[in-house]
Amino acid sequence: MSRLEKASIGAVALMALAGAAIFFYAPTDFLQGAVQRIFYLHVSSAIAAYGCFAVVLLGGAIFLRTENYAADRWARAGALVGVVFTTVTLVMGMLWAKKVWGAFWVWDARLTSTLVLWIIYAGYLLVRRLTEPGRQAARLAAVVGIFGFVDVPVVHFSVTWWVTHHPGPVIINDALPPEMLATFLFTFLFTMFCTLVLAAVMITIRYRIETLMDLKQLVPSPVQVVITREPEPVQ
Amino acid sequence: MNPFRAAIAVARKDLVSEWRTREMVPALAQFVVLALLIGNFGFQIDSRNAPSIAPGILWLALVFAGLIAFGRTFAAEREQSSLEAMLMTPASPVAIFAGKALAASVLLILCEVVLLPALWLFFGTPVSAGVVLAVILATIGMASLGCLFAAIVARVRARELLLPLLTLPLWIPFIIAGGQAVQSAMGLPGSYDQAIGLLIDFDILFVVLTSLAARFVLDE
Numbered sequence: 301m302s303r304l305e306k307a308s309i310g311a312v313a314l315m316a317l318a319g320a321a322i323f324f325y326a327p328t329d330f331l332q333g334a335v336q337r338i339f340y341l342h343v344s345s346a347i348a349a350y351g352c353f354a355v356v357l358l359g360g361a362i363f364l365r366t367e368n369y370a371a372d373r374w375a376r377a378g379a380l381v382g383v384v385f386t387t388v389t390l391v392m393g394m395l396w397a398k399k400v401w402g403a404f405w406v407w408d409a410r411l412t413s414t415l416v417l418w419i420i421y422a423g424y425l426l427v428r429r430l431t432e433p434g435r436q437a438a439r440l441a442a443v444v445g446i447f448g449f450v451d452v453p454v455v456h457f458s459v460t461w462w463v464t465h466h467p468g469p470v471i472i473n474d475a476l477p478p479e480m481l482a483t484f485l486f487t488f489l490f491t492m493f494c495t496l497v498l499a500a501v502m503i504t505i506r507y508r509i510e511t512l513m514d515l516k517q518l519v520p521s522p523v524q525v526v527i528t529r530e531p532e533p534v535q
Numbered sequence: 536m537n538p539f540r541a542a543i544a545v546a547r548k549d550l551v552s553e554w555r556t557r558e559m560v561p562a563l564a565q566f567v568v569l570a571l572l573i574g575n576f577g578f579q580i581d582s583r584n585a586p587s588i589a590p591g592i593l594w595l596a597l598v599f600a601g602l603i604a605f606g607r608t609f610a611a612e613r614e615q616s617s618l619e620a621m622l623m624t625p626a627s628p629v630a631i632f633a634g635k636a637l638a639a640s641v642l643l644i645l646c647e648v649v650l651l652p653a654l655w656l657f658f659g660t661p662v663s664a665g666v667v668l669a670v671i672l673a674t675i676g677m678a679s680l681g682c683l684f685a686a687i688v689a690r691v692r693a694r695e696l697l698l699p700l701l702t703l704p705l706w707i708p709f710i711i712a713g714g715q716a717v718q719s720a721m722g723l724p725g726s727y728d729q730a731i732g733l734l735i736d737f738d739i740l741f742v743v744l745t746s747l748a749a750r751f752v753l754d755e
Binding site for chain 1: 680683687690691692693696697700701703704705707708711712729733737740744748751752
């Protein structure tokens with residue numbers, strides 16, 4: 301078994317443990333009931349998504365400076381995994397919102413900025429799909445990744461200034477008895493740790509796939525060249 | 536070579552070529568009038584609800600006119616491969632980019648010269664200096680982002696598909712702050728000064744960022 305396979309099994313086992321902690325160990329919310337258990341994975345996957353997009357930003361910036369293709373592959377891997385985690389955040393948030401706010405979607409600061417985040421990085425993946433792989437594509441995608449990362453706090457700030465319904469980052473609540481607060485905090489931090497491990501393993505796997513795909517690009521089979529060859533644009 | 540003079544020269548070249556062909560501005564002007572027409576049928580506008588609907592139609596028309604204008608920014612350069620020639624001159628890529636963005640924003644402002652009076656004529660909403668200022672401030676930032684991404688997608692196969700997908704999410708801050716400014720200038724509640732302040736902040740942020748990024752998009 302390779303190191304990566306072991307890591308994958310470990311990440312899945314950790315997520316199963318986190319699930320057990322969420323459903324059997326964490327206290328039930330007094331007001332919201334069981335649906336509040338969405339919180340643990342909802343916030344964790346949002347943080348994991350931000351981590352992934354930070355990888356895109358760093359990978360893009362390093363590529364622009366050094367032209368190191370490994371950095372570009374990390375950026376590609378981070379974008380894909382980040383979009384997956386953003387999707388998880390959005391879907392779980394919508395389910396929670398339906399129960400608590402009465403509607404799947406409200407135009408709140410965080411919802412809007414998370415949707416914009418999703419759209420920007422889905423656009424990043426489209427840029428990768430629609431450009432011929434190579435130096436040009438990597439540079440363009442790096443610029444998109446950097447602008448996407450800058451735009452999200454800006455969007456968030458402008459919509460917060462506009463209107464917000466979303467609760468702030470409330471973790472510590474004095475009204476909770478200390479032992480309940482401890483179980484709550486433990487479950488949250490443990491779920492976050494497991495999700496981050498999962499994200500890291502997923503990015504590493506994707507990085508390996510991107511590396512193999514790049515190798516294939518370098519040595520294309522002759523038949524493929526004939527079929528996929530497009531006419532050069534008239535210069 | 537003085538970068539400011541280079542930028543002005545590039546902008547002048549684009550504007551002269553537009554003046555000689557007169558393609559973009561009439562097309563954009565007709566496009567925004569059509570957008571107002573569609574807004575009229577889509578919303579059932581009367582004198583009471585016009586002030587709350589008109590700002591939305593204004594921004595929709597402006598955003599899509601902007602996408603058309605910036606999508607064409609590099610069209611002539613692509614068709615005649617003149618971008619490579621321009622990059623071979625001693626002018627820095629940033630100056631070339633700034634010139635193209637300047638010309639595109641002038642074209643978009645010309646289209647606003649049609650859009651705002653048409654909005655006043657058809658919907659009866661007041662078009663004050665406040666509305667004009669908000670729209671022009673938003674145009675500056677939108678032009679810098681729009682031109683950068685137009686340069687990015689100019690060499691991509693599906694550029695018509697990609698330009699709106701990449702540009703629209705990045706324009707959202709301008710639409711939020713600009714929308715707020717126009718609404719309060721048209722008499723709806725909201726702080727006008729704060730919205731204008733935000734627009735200026737976003738303009739500075741994105742003009743600086745796009746100028747930094749232009750080097751990586753335009754070189755070679």
